[in-house]
Amino acid sequence: MIKEDVVLQNETGLHARPASIFVKEASKFKSEIKLFKDEKEYNAKSIMGLLSMGAAKGEKITIQANGEDEETAVKTLVELVNNLKD
Template identity: 45%
Template structure:
């Protein structure tokens, strides 16, 4: 398993559009993606789960990725979390 912590940079946090983009990218990889914020751990391939985290700008999010293509998945998903685009 590969684990890395990222800081949300989007001024609006993880709202509907960034959550959709994240889930679309996560489902493109043949690995398991978990997203952790505080004591909450959700499936990173679930848009509803991601939205329930209530992640805002500046929040720390940890990705736990296991299976195939973990390095590629971590790089691509991390870029989305640290993106400042709305």
């Protein structure tokens, strides 16, 4: 299991378009991927899960992956979050 914290930098956080981009990318990996915010757990491969998280700009989330491609998954998704545009 690998996990890493990241702070949302884009204006809309993980809402609508950025969330769909994140889910699409997360779904490419075989590992189980979860996001954590405020001690609550969310399925990173579920658009409804991410939208219910309500993650806004400046908030910290934790990306966690567990599985055969966990290292690549976390690295890729952290880079994605850091480069998301509105």
